[in-house]
Amino acid sequence: MTCDEADILLHALIDGELDAGHAREVENHVAACSRCTAELKVYREMKAQMATADMRLTAPPRLRQRIEAAIPQSRGTSRRSLLAGFAMGSAVSAIAATGLVAIVLRDDDEQRIASEVVSAHLRSLQAGHLTDILSTDQHTVKPWFNGRLDVSPPVIDLTALGFTLIGGRLDYIDGRAIGAVVYKRRAHVINLFVAQTPNATHSAARTEDVQGFNIRRWRDHGLSLWAVSDLNADELAEFSDKFEKAMQTNGNG
Incomplete structure (x- = not known):
């Protein structure tokens, strides 16, 4: 394994995303490579700092707008009342909102994977x-x-x-x-x-x-x-x- 190959997998290693075989291969390389050992140390310190930092994310207003727009207008029930019911913990509204959020997240997930595909393509073009x-x-x-x-x-x-x-x-x-x-x-x-x-x-x-x-x-x-x-x-x-x-x-x- 080369340093460039290991560098791609270091984040996956510390996040526990590699299978046993690939994890062992990366760990063996790191054990024999001072450069990758130093990089792994930096990544682990960064992860530890992020875990202790206050990084709570507040959902942007446009997320509410997308959810509200996706709720069908039914007879006798306004979008506003459905969202109000969701805010009050209504089980029916919660189920509906969960489905709508899943649609939003699935779209975001596809965009993330598309970005990863482009990144992998760019890595492949290196010598x-x-x-x-x-x-x-x-x-x-x-x-x-x-x-x-x-x-x-x-x-x-x-x-x-x-x-x-x-x-x-x-x-x-x-x-x-x-x-x-x-x-x-x-x-x-x-x-x-x-x-x-x-x-x-x-x-x-x-x-x-x-x-x-x-x-x-x-x-x-x-x-x-x-x-x-x-x-x-x-x-x-x-x-x-x-x-x-x-x-x-x-x-x-």
Whole structure:
């Protein structure tokens, strides 16, 4: 393990988010590396200070406005009375508000993960970070993931369709290890992040701009997929469309 790889995982280590194998690997590296030992000490001191600091967050007014706007206007019941009931501890209002807050939080969670996906993409562009397995052969890349993840991501050769497979690697999104399959379109790198989502229903692909990068995300075959690149939105959509069609043809890659 290199210092750059360990640096990515130090926060996850102190937060207890790594599995036993990865935690032991990071700890072994830290034990032999004075630089990472010092960084880990700084992170732990920072975490201790944050735990003792008064960091209570007051919900912004716009959160109340979003909740109020989301409450349906029913006969004989105003939005104001529902919110008043919530403030008084009414069980019915509390249940309704819980559902509405969940919608708000789910939206915020998706935005956070999208930001993490872009951060992982940027890390991969540093020298030596793009691939753990460098190969244009899907039959070499796919078996490499076996035993390293709960699910082996689909690896599909799209070279003939204009998107060159160049390899794969392990990455970390939302505190867990996931697979990244790497493609190129001319000089543009496309990172395809794949995570297992067994209970997820199929969702059509959609594109969004995050920090100047395009992200194309969709769900299929019990997987959540994010393709991120500085490639223009139309070409990234072309990539995801061809990948989806190939998945259906090949039976999940």
